[in-house]
Amino acid sequence: MLDSTVTTRTQEVLDRLNEAFASGDVDKVKALFATDCYWRDLVAFTWNLKTVEGPDQVAEMLTSQRSHVKPGSFSIQDGEVPSEDGGVITAWITFETNVGRGWGLMRLRDDKIWTLLTALQELKGFEENKGDRRPMGAKHGAGKNRLSWKEEREVEAETLGYDTQPYTVIIGGGQGGIALGARLRQLGVPTIIVEKNDRPGDSWRKRYKSLCLHDPVWYDHLPYIKFPDNWPVFAPKDKIGDWLEMYTKVMELNYWTRSEVTKASFDEASGEWTVEVNRDGERVVLKPKQLVLATGMSGKANIPHFPGEGSFKGTIQHSSQHDGPDAWAGKKVVVIGSNNSAHDICAALWEHDADVTMVQRSSTHIVRSDTLMDIGLGGLYSEQAVAAGMTTEKADMIFASLPYRIMHEFQIPLYDQMRERDADFYAGLEKAGFELDWGDDGSGLFMKYLRRGSGYYIDVGASQLIIDGKVKLVRGQMDHFEEDAVVLADGTRLEADLVVMATGYGSMNGWAADLISQDVADKVGKVWGLGSDTTKDPGPWEGEQRNMWKPTQQENLWFHGGNLHQSRHYSLYLALQLKARMEGLDTPVYGLQEVHHLG
Numbered sequence: 001m002l003d004s005t006v007t008t009r010t011q012e013v014l015d016r017l018n019e020a021f022a023s024g025d026v027d028k029v030k031a032l033f034a035t036d037c038y039w040r041d042l043v044a045f046t047w048n049l050k051t052v053e054g055p056d057q058v059a060e061m062l063t064s065q066r067s068h069v070k071p072g073s074f075s076i077q078d079g080e081v082p083s084e085d086g087g088v089i090t091a092w093i094t095f096e097t098n099v100g101r102g103w104g105l106m107r108l109r110d111d112k113i114w115t116l117l118t119a120l121q122e123l124k125g126f127e128e129n130k131g132d133r134r135p136m137g138a139k140h141g142a143g144k145n146r147l148s149w150k151e152e153r154e155v156e157a158e159t160l161g162y163d164t165q166p167y168t169v170i171i172g173g174g175q176g177g178i179a180l181g182a183r184l185r186q187l188g189v190p191t192i193i194v195e196k197n198d199r200p201g202d203s204w205r206k207r208y209k210s211l212c213l214h215d216p217v218w219y220d221h222l223p224y225i226k227f228p229d230n231w232p233v234f235a236p237k238d239k240i241g242d243w244l245e246m247y248t249k250v251m252e253l254n255y256w257t258r259s260e261v262t263k264a265s266f267d268e269a270s271g272e273w274t275v276e277v278n279r280d281g282e283r284v285v286l287k288p289k290q291l292v293l294a295t296g297m298s299g300k301a302n303i304p305h306f307p308g309e310g311s312f313k314g315t316i317q318h319s320s321q322h323d324g325p326d327a328w329a330g331k332k333v334v335v336i337g338s339n340n341s342a343h344d345i346c347a348a349l350w351e352h353d354a355d356v357t358m359v360q361r362s363s364t365h366i367v368r369s370d371t372l373m374d375i376g377l378g379g380l381y382s383e384q385a386v387a388a389g390m391t392t393e394k395a396d397m398i399f400a401s402l403p404y405r406i407m408h409e410f411q412i413p414l415y416d417q418m419r420e421r422d423a424d425f426y427a428g429l430e431k432a433g434f435e436l437d438w439g440d441d442g443s444g445l446f447m448k449y450l451r452r453g454s455g456y457y458i459d460v461g462a463s464q465l466i467i468d469g470k471v472k473l474v475r476g477q478m479d480h481f482e483e484d485a486v487v488l489a490d491g492t493r494l495e496a497d498l499v500v501m502a503t504g505y506g507s508m509n510g511w512a513a514d515l516i517s518q519d520v521a522d523k524v525g526k527v528w529g530l531g532s533d534t535t536k537d538p539g540p541w542e543g544e545q546r547n548m549w550k551p552t553q554q555e556n557l558w559f560h561g562g563n564l565h566q567s568r569h570y571s572l573y574l575a576l577q578l579k580a581r582m583e584g585l586d587t588p589v590y591g592l593q594e595v596h597h598l599g
Contacts, residue, residue, distance in 0.1 A: 201241030
């Protein structure tokens with residue numbers, strides 16, 4: 001009798017895959033995939049972040065890349081046992097290429113590959129010095145005039161950027177720049193992080209004082225150093241700021257504070273950037289090969305202007321400039337917007353006895369925090385998940401393994417559950433006049449974030465203030481200012497001492513325009529979004545985040561950022577791409593993104 005166990009069936013598919021790769025027969029590989037298959041590759045095969053859909057695209061990619069990549073050794077990961085649920089076999093796998101080692105997740109339907117995630121984890125010969133390869137630290141023995149660790153660090157800090165040049169410059173020292181800097185440090189890539197603030201973490205410290213993370217701690221770890229077990233579920237902004245400052249120091253990052261890039265340009269002949277920096281009043285010119293913009297996924301503050309604002313006698317602030325509620329007790333405040341920042345700011349102002357009105361300009365998706373944690377994140381990022389053996393790394397890979405093309409199909413039932421569970425809550429909001437939505441297709445928060453990075457609020461209490469009428473709600477579009485008020489398009493007049501523009505942010509592409517040139521920004525095109533042809537995410541379909549963590553149409557220019565989860569996970573793949581180029585490895589990029597939208 002044939003052995004038909006799940007493990008045997010999985011191993012048979014992997015054996016056939018190895019045989020087909022060894023023989024160079026792309027058609028045999030193609031035959032192992034289901035007709036509705038998806039292969040998501042993170043650098044290992046494509047030197048890109050790329051999802052191919054359907055057997056024909058699989059064959060096209062392999063025809064282009066197989067001889068460069070020389071893949072093989074596909075096997076079930078040590079210590080893991082494939083499982084079957086609902087006719088789908090899920091298996092953790094490992095594999096090798098000619099230059100690296102990777103792991104991934106494979107799902108089989110009817111013994112055909114339905115979804116495949118392949119992710120490069122390390123480069124052969126350039127592995128991180130960890131585990132058995134960790135550095136000794138202490139220098140045993142004796143030698144004349146040896147430098148101590150502290151002295152070596154001081155020499156490096158004094159000379160890098162002056163006597164020697166970094167291979168990579170990262171503009172922006174928030175969590176994105178810090179996470180990537182840590183990865184590059186461990187890979188031996190000389191890097192300088194340039195940050196205009198006084199201290200690491202100031203990008204958090206300088207926000208409105210009530211700001212806390214809305215994502216839970218299990219979702220937010222940085223590379224290498226996880227938050228301690230007693231870290232709060234939702235960390236306050238100043239606590240995050242202090243953590244980032246500590247992390248920057250202990251990870252030995254070359255982090256330039258009070259430094260601002262004034263100009264950057266690329267020389268195609270030399271393959272080198274010229275980056276002009278005002279470092280605390282000193283002009284320094286850096287000459288890196290690679291330039292990374294880690295200026296925040298949301299990029300530039302979107303600050304609209306309206307007629308009459310010059311005559312307004314009150315104060316106008318963008319949410320990123322808002323100084324907190326303390327000075328506004330007894331004052332009239334109008335907040336333009338209805339997403340995360342708008343809600344947080346309204347709640348803090350109400351707590352400090354301001355008279356607060358929220359102006360909702362368009363529909364907003366709202367999900368209650370505890371419901372999101374329970375239904376949306378609990379299986380991967382929670383204390384229960386940790387207790388069940390789920391690691392951060394495995395959770396990241398499971399999340400990454402769902403192809404964006406069909407991810408909404410998995411999300412819609414979860415948000416249907418949330419809508420049912422919190423029906424009374426939503427009824428209260430609608431009664432208060434709040435315009436709700438669940439995304440264009442009912443897929444909720446994560447898809448809205450991935451598609452457009454806006455249009456939602458994770459409720460941590462402000463919604464009840466709206467339901468109870470404690471934060472007043474008006475719907476409409478702002479038209480103009482008067483001396484003491486804002487006036488909406490329908491003529492509604494709202495007296496105000498303070499107007500907070502919680503109007504969001506533009507594409508990171510805007511920073512490329514400011515720091516490099518509009519021509520380079522246009523050459524790169526829009527940053528963020530999947531091409532889903534939904535609101536604020538125009539098509540055509542890209543299938544990956546536009547221009548994030550991967551090669552762009554501008555040689556040697558990269559974009560890095562996102563939430564803490566994305567900064568942690570995708571920093572590895574960007575770091576490996578940069579390391580490979582520094583070491584002169586062959587990195588043929590498959591499927592370099594075309595430019596369809598300029599910003």
